[in-house]
């Protein structure tokens with residue numbers, strides 16, 4: 001093994017690539033090979049003794065039980081931290097000395113100082129290798145932005161901005177390929193959702209409107225509905241949970257992993273947060289453990305929190321089922337209490353992906369049915385809302401019946417569309433129309449009936465516009 005490594009570094013020849021051109025080869029006497037899988041490991045071997053030259057036996061070092069905590073290393077990235085400016089500067093001095101002895105160079109231009117504080121802006125200065133280090137408001141570590149106030153709101157805003165690019169590319173793919181809705185959702189989850197949920201186990205306890213906006217934009221696009229469409233209807237029609245619910249599950253999964261490895265360092269950090277959570281200390285909503293405690297309590301699973309040392313009672317599937325059930329209850333209450341969805345909740349009872357979204361192959365027919373179902377249409381009952389016309393005056397102007405033009409009237413009553421109706425719907429539904437028949441028609445699950453219903457809506461809407 002050592003022989004192999006030695007021969008790898010016997011002579012290291014490198015060149016510089018710029019655009020498509022390469023420089024002549026030259027030999028390199030220092031450092032590890034760029035991009036080689038063994039490089040970060042070799043570097044860690046080399047700096048293994050760094051910790052011994054640092055004096056952590058001073059005031060202002062973060063201490064967890066007996067562990068003194070001041071250095072995190074990942075590949076060639078290092079983080080030093082202290083509770084006081086003096087402690088941090090002392091660690092920086094030790095680091096400088098270590099690098100001098102071992103012949104390492106620090107890129108001081110890339111080394112930054114982040115002071116975590118709320119409200120106040122204290123002035124300090126820190127130096128390394130005779131250079132003053134820049135003090136920044138945020139720092140990206142392992143792909144996640146940390147901000148000086150300790151809040152994750154701006155992290156989430158950055159994530160949602162970042163994901164818009166991926167969403168845009170996804171929409172280009174949608175325009176070029178004819179994909180089924182299930183495939184579209186899968187692509188969204190792996191290409192955009194993975195960005196939106198990146199490291200969410202850490203920051204997921206913050207509500208994030210900007211992240212949900214990206215998700216809803218996707219849902220409106222796959223359903224082809226107006227911006228004003230009710231959010232609960234978007235989730236219900238596709239059977240998709242809001243990102244917040246997805247994050248709750250990610251956090252619970254991480255929490256379970258944590259409590260099942262009580263020997264880990266992270267568990268020790270968690271224990272500190274849990275101690276405060278049990279005293280109801282929430283750090284203004286930023287205590288991670290407090291959030292988990294509340295989540296379990298509001299899910300009626302407080303006993304799991306109280307007995308978490310007994311990891312046998314912790315079952316992810318059970319917690320997940322409860323969280324999803326509770327969401328479905330609020331979803332159901334929401335569509336029941338919404339004035340705008342009074343027709344929708346006549347035929348929508350289950351939170352799942354609607355069959356018609358997969359079984360109507362022609363886009364224009366499927367879109368016509370979606371818009372009709374989600375009140376994303378121009379019938380008088382809907383347009384009257386925007387112009388503030390009293391409900392009873394939202395009359396159908398396409399016939400002489402002087403009744404409200406709502407979904408029921410359009411589908412099985414209005415005489416204007418009788419020829420189209422005779423072609424696509426069974427006479428049973430419109431000969432003696434009732435609200436019950438309307439509901440039956442809208443909940444019919446036969447592929448043939450669904451396709452005919454969509455065609456009726458499409459052609460009648462065309463007729464209505466002409």
Ligand SMILES: [Zn+2]
Nearest residue numbers: 396398399414
């Ligand atoms: Zn009419």
